[in-house]
Amino acid sequence: MSATGIGAPVRRTEDFRFITGKGQYTDDINRAGQAHAYFLRSPHAHAEIVKIDASKAKAMDGVIAILTGDDLAADKIGGLICGWMIHNKDGSPMRAGGHPALAQGKVRYVGDHVAVIIAETYQQAKDAAEAIDVTYKTLSAVADIDSALKKGAPVVHDVAPDNTVFNWHLGDKAATDAAFAKAKQITKLDLINNRLVPNPMEPRAAVGDYDAGTGVFTLHTTSQNPHVARLVLSAFIGIAPEHKLRVIAPDVGGGFGSKIFIYAEETVCVWASKKVGRPVKWTSDRTEAFLSDAHGRDHVTHAEMALDDKGRILGLRVNTKANLGAYLSTFSSSVPTYLYAPLLSGQYNIPAIYCEVDAVYTNTAPVDAYRGAGRPEATFVIERLVEVAARERGEDPALFRRKNFVTQFPHQTPVIMAYDVGNYSASLDKAMDMADVKNFGKRKKDSERNGKLRGLGYSAYIEACGIAPSQAVGSLGAGVGLWESAEVRVNPVGTVEVLTGSHSHGQGHETTFAQLVSDRLGIPLDQVAIVHGDTDKVQFGMGTYGSRSGAVGMSAIAQALDKVIAKGKKVAAYALEAAEGDIDFKDGRFSVKGTDKSLAFGEVALQAYIAHKFSGQQLEPGLKETAFYDPTNFTFPAGVHICEVEIDPDTGVTRIDRWTAVDDFGVVINPMIVEGQVHGGIAQGVGQALLEGAHYNKDGQLVTASYMDYTMPRADDLPSFAVGMTSTPCPSNPLGIKGCGEAGAIAAPPAVINAITDALGHENISMPATPQRVWQAAQQSQRKLAAE
Amino acid sequence: MxxxxxxxxxxxxxxxxxxxxxxxxxxxxxxxxxxxxxxxxxxxxxxxxxxxxxxxxxxxxxxxxxxxxxxxxxxxxLAADGHLHPMQEAFREHHGLQCGFCTPGMIMSAVDIVNRKGAMLDEHTIREELEGNICRCTGYHNIVKAVAAGAQAMAATKVAAE
Amino acid sequence: MYAFNYQRPKTVRQAAGLLAKAGGDGKLLAGGQTLLPTMKQRLASPAMLIDLNQVDGMSGIELKGRNLHIGAMTKHADVANSHVVKTAIPGLAALAEGIGDPAVRNRGTIGGSIANNDPAADYPAACLGLGATIVTNKRKIPADEFFTGMFDTALEEGEIVTKVIFPVPQKAAYEKFPNPASRYAMVGVFVGKKGSDVRVAVTGAGANGVFRLPEFEAALKTRFNAKSLDGLSVPADGLNGDIHASPEYRAHLIGVMAKRAVSKALGK
CATH class of the missing domain: 3.10.20.30 (Beta-grasp domain)
Known part of the structure; x- marks a missing residue:
């Protein structure tokens, strides 16, 4: 391993600009003559818009234009879309209500977009917004799943009179019923997967700009996937054809899923820039982010596990209701379906699984993918169930898991997935060793002596990453393919630019991807530039989410590099006057086998461009190759996290005393960056388990709309983490990579809750396990103890 | 105006x-x-x-x-004469940043912590002192390491200058 | 933020004059750590903003006999780090060290905190728990009469807090249970003992702001020990309830924080 190659903890090349304040985020970008947009948002969760009177506002200082849904309709601008078709049990399509970028006739959640005010300054736009007189006819709202599903409940979209988007299922119901019929033990749980707000630290922003001379729109935006944004804005919303629309996602300050989607605000900014003949800039404030960024999770689940007399799992039955909010966001429908149910088998041999999912409209912000997307929800179901099943049997939860682990690969689960490789016991062994599980009993006694409760919780998670084989997802309803592209441009002096369809918003691609190039081409890291986030530079790409940039994005780069080396061999053969088959490439040099004749990579690049040693009939000049890599399978990162908590029963405060994570990500390019991804994921998972929860009141007002009420994990809420690795290289991609971005967020919640319930001695606690809830639960423990 | x-x-x-x-x-x-x-x-x-x-x-x-x-x-x-401040170096060396958005505020707060509390900072102190800085990417693990290392580097630089 | 007329007086007298001129539509800007966020969210819209930051003589810490004088514009960080405060009333320095976060403590002032009387602020508990006197440009007001309700004080129009005088106690300590999200006090209990007098003041929990607990005080007067509070409880009626803490949970936490404050005051 070289100091900068695959496996080296190379310090990040992108860091210099960030630590010196030279990053270029969307809000840092200003276009000459730009105007500022402010969105007037609905204060009501559900209302008809009777009238919008903007006459007074239009006359105010600095106001350039006030636009509404009527203007969108007049310009024939289409609505926002949901790009994944889910079918009901009876085969009929899901019921997608219209989603105009500015409301047309009705508002459906607090924060819904009523009008945009474009003015010389942001303050003027905001002042004018207050002067717009909107007459609403308020309607009763449905703020949660239960009220939405009540008979006679207010209807969010006319296309779905019962507020059900779809009723979907996966698995073999008859086989599962049969498994339950012969079960000796049935473990049942009711679970709530709490609603979260993603909260990347950089709020969303957009600058739309129209060049009347060329007819080209440029949109700078906070996106994880600028090409998908361009595709949707062009082909579906109809702003401009793709070759007349450039989307740039510059430095992006975190995404966690929430910046995948195509939102109303960027749509309006780019459309309005032509309408007003000025660049239009919008930057979200944090309250707007809470109101209008797509939220995550929000499931209510009843799950049952069937076991035989020896404690082997026979079957799993899951019924989930998923809140999708007021409109179907870009990939919302895939999250509680194909990103969820196929992971319900966990790391276990489960012969029969049947899962039903009802997706529900409510008068709340749209819900879509948030770090892990579906897989944290599935992992919470299976890892809580196995823990409780083991406890009911009086069995050690680690032994119980081990007994049921999948040990033979490949392994076909009853829910689509074919696990390719793994060694789950290895991760469990290592994690138990690192967590010093054998001395847990001693620590528990010490805690008891101090009046504290101590508990230990496992989470043996698996996820499906590297999304995804295009043909497979197409057959499941995806509207797009999920391959990735790469272009490797070798300059005549041998420096290299890699254009990738992946997008880095914190993941360190500029370093990791360059490590691969350096490793393969044998050139120093500083001779490699990674280019991403601009549709004018990168031909096409699917972006970054679902832990796909390594497994899919880098595989595309590897494929393009192979082509560059192959072409380089041809050039070298002419330059060295040898047969192509006699050219070797190693450590950055092309050499003729069995001779001392060789050329450095840069020298061959120069030969390729000056083209003096071959004719145009023999070989095309230049050295630039493109690859589109379409994966053949999902990848299956897996691992074991162990959480140890200490609870103060007097206050209900839960302190995480130790966190151990052992993950199998296959081949790791940069362990420093991978560990950083694990840390961040765990923090978000702990946030879900202990701290975070989006709360709407019954009228559909978001109570947690700022950091005053929504608990973000802070430094003193978390411990340092012990992170270890095991490795079974992924067989389905050329690099053996599985992906690491979501693991922590998937693994953590059940580990925390299993630890808390272990400490409490009962299962009655829901997420987030806030001090108040834990205090109440601890009182229940005391009553239980007193009764025994 | x-x-x-x-x-x-x-x-x-x-x-x-x-x-x-x-x-x-x-x-x-x-x-x-x-x-x-x-x-x-x-x-x-x-x-x-x-x-x-x-x-x-x-x-x-x-x-x-x-x-x-x-x-x-x-x-x-913060960087003087083209040289990164020791705290900036520490954040890079210890991978104390991912998306970079919270980083400028984090680094400015970290320097302030050292100015007030000195070079020998334990983990508990650093975590408490970072109460007013939220990071969504790193889980704080590497930020804590960076601040501890940056504090010692600041002290060493100061000693070297004296 | 709405537009305002900005004024930067040099003396308390000038500031008071401007405040009178604004006729109820003026606001004093001290550290601004509560006022500015409120104005940013357009929840406050003073026509005149009178900035006290250039007024001479409004900050400083001084021990005069058995009384600690703290100027109204003294920043939380300066109280927290003051050797004088740490020696005279360590519990007060510790309270200041726990307000907001370090950057907030570098701007926020004791006068601003007291005059605002946020129901979740920390300083009002210290004022009440130590029996402080609030000094204004017009008079001296005992803490017991100063805090009159949520965001409400005995301050009259044109009246400006200039300093706070804390009698030095034998023992005092503050215990706070922070709101997990905002980190403001969800329950904060300040306990002070001076001679035979014991005061227990609670912030964060009351619907009308900071309040005292006579029953707890009586028990602690008999014997200043956490055990003296065993069996005592606070009724949940009239306490705040929100998604983070019900009135019942707050009532319970008052008992726990009070005991912990007493133990802390005793150096346990």
Missing amino acids: ASVTMTVNGKSVTATIDPRMLLSSFLREHLRLTGTHVGCDTSQCGACVVHVDGRAIKSCTALAISLDGAQVTTIEG
């Missing part, structure tokens, strides 16, 4: 501004020092932390007009 004069990163700046202008807007929009970020509306995230007269403050919660005569240092002014 009113006039304000302050020293920003060693340079004197005079401007006529709307009294409503926050220091964060003054830096970002007026001086185009966009390294200072704004991540919330409730003075909690800390992405906007700068030093005023040697103390860390939240620039989103101070009126520029109120800081007439102040000495302001932003992330852009």
Whole structure:
């Protein structure tokens, strides 16, 4: 391993600009003559818009234009879309209500977009917004799943009179019923997967700009996937054809899923820039982010596990209701379906699984993918169930898991997935060793002596990453393919630019991807530039989410590099006057086998461009190759996290005393960056388990709309983490990579809750396990103890 | 409109501004020092932390007009003579950042912690002192390591200079 | 933020004059750590903003006999780090060290905190728990009469807090249970003992702001020990309830924090 190659903890090349304040985020970008947009948002969760009177506002200082849904309709601008078709049990399509970028006739959640005010300054736009007189006819709202599903409940979209988007299922119901019929033990749980707000630290922003001379729109935006944004804005919303629309996602300050989607605000900014003949800039404030960024999770689940007399799992039955909010966001429908149910088998041999999912409209912000997307929800179901099943049997939860682990690969689960490789016991062994599980009993006694409760919780998670084989997802309803592209441009002096369809918003691609190039081409890291986030530079790409940039994005780069080396061999053969088959490439040099004749990579690049040693009939000049890599399978990162908590029963405060994570990500390019991804994921998972929860009141007002009420994990809420690795290289991609971005967020919640319930001695606690809830639960423990 | 004069990163700046202008807007929009970020509306995230007269403050919660005569240092002014500040180096060395958005405020707060608490910082102290800076990417693990290492590097640099 | 007329007086007298001129539509800007966020969210819209930051003589810490004088514009960080405060009333320095976060403590002032009387602020508990006197440009007001309700004080129009005088106690300590999200006090209990007098003041929990607990005080007067509070409880009626803490949970936490404050005051 070289100091900068695959496996080296190379310090990040992108860091210099960030630590010196030279990053270029969307809000840092200003276009000459730009105007500022402010969105007037609905204060009501559900209302008809009777009238919008903007006459007074239009006359105010600095106001350039006030636009509404009527203007969108007049310009024939289409609505926002949901790009994944889910079918009901009876085969009929899901019921997608219209989603105009500015409301047309009705508002459906607090924060819904009523009008945009474009003015010389942001303050003027905001002042004018207050002067717009909107007459609403308020309607009763449905703020949660239960009220939405009540008979006679207010209807969010006319296309779905019962507020059900779809009723979907996966698995073999008859086989599962049969498994339950012969079960000796049935473990049942009711679970709530709490609603979260993603909260990347950089709020969303957009600058739309129209060049009347060329007819080209440029949109700078906070996106994880600028090409998908361009595709949707062009082909579906109809702003401009793709070759007349450039989307740039510059430095992006975190995404966690929430910046995948195509939102109303960027749509309006780019459309309005032509309408007003000025660049239009919008930057979200944090309250707007809470109101209008797509939220995550929000499931209510009843799950049952069937076991035989020896404690082997026979079957799993899951019924989930998923809140999708007021409109179907870009990939919302895939999250509680194909990103969820196929992971319900966990790391276990489960012969029969049947899962039903009802997706529900409510008068709340749209819900879509948030770090892990579906897989944290599935992992919470299976890892809580196995823990409780083991406890009911009086069995050690680690032994119980081990007994049921999948040990033979490949392994076909009853829910689509074919696990390719793994060694789950290895991760469990290592994690138990690192967590010093054998001395847990001693620590528990010490805690008891101090009046504290101590508990230990496992989470043996698996996820499906590297999304995804295009043909497979197409057959499941995806509207797009999920391959990735790469272009490797070798300059005549041998420096290299890699254009990738992946997008880095914190993941360190500029370093990791360059490590691969350096490793393969044998050139120093500083001779490699990674280019991403601009549709004018990168031909096409699917972006970054679902832990796909390594497994899919880098595989595309590897494929393009192979082509560059192959072409380089041809050039070298002419330059060295040898047969192509006699050219070797190693450590950055092309050499003729069995001779001392060789050329450095840069020298061959120069030969390729000056083209003096071959004719145009023999070989095309230049050295630039493109690859589109379409994966053949999902990848299956897996691992074991162990959480140890200490609870103060007097206050209900839960302190995480130790966190151990052992993950199998296959081949790791940069362990420093991978560990950083694990840390961040765990923090978000702990946030879900202990701290975070989006709360709407019954009228559909978001109570947690700022950091005053929504608990973000802070430094003193978390411990340092012990992170270890095991490795079974992924067989389905050329690099053996599985992906690491979501693991922590998937693994953590059940580990925390299993630890808390272990400490409490009962299962009655829901997420987030806030001090108040834990205090109440601890009182229940005391009553239980007193009764025994 | 009113006039304000302050020293920003060693340079004197005079401007006529709307009294409503926050220091964060003054830096970002007026001086185009966009390294200072704004991540919330409730003075909690800390992405906007700068030093005023040697103390860390939240620039989103101070009126520029109120800081007439102040000495302001932003992330852009931390590196001296082309050399990174030891705390900046520590964040890079210990992978104390991912998306980079909270980083300028984090680093400015970290330098302030060392100024107040000295070079020998234990993990508990660092975590408590970072209460006013929110990071969504790193889980704080590497930030804590970076601050501890940066504190010692700052002390070493100071000793070397004396 | 709405537009306002900005004024920067040099003396308390000038400030008071401007405040009178604004006729109820003026606001004093001290550290601004509560006022500015409120104005940013357009929840406050003073026509005149009177900046006290250039007024001479409003900050400083001084021990005069058995009384600690703290100027209204003294920043939380300066109280927290003051050797004088740490020696005279360590519990007060510790309270200041726990307000907001370091950057907030570098701007926020004791006068601003007290005059605002946020129901979740820390300083009002210290004022009440130590029997402080609030000094204004017009008079001296005992803490017991100063805090009159949520965001409400005995301050009259044109009246400006200039300093706070804390009698030095034998023992005092503050215990706070922070709101997990905002980190403001969800329950904060300040306990002070001076001679035979014991005061227990609670912030964060009451619907009308900071309040005292006579029953707890009586028990602690008999014997200043956490055990003296065993069996005592606070009724949940009239306490705040929100998504983070019900009135019942707050009532319970008052008992726990009070005991912990007593133990802390005893150096346990």
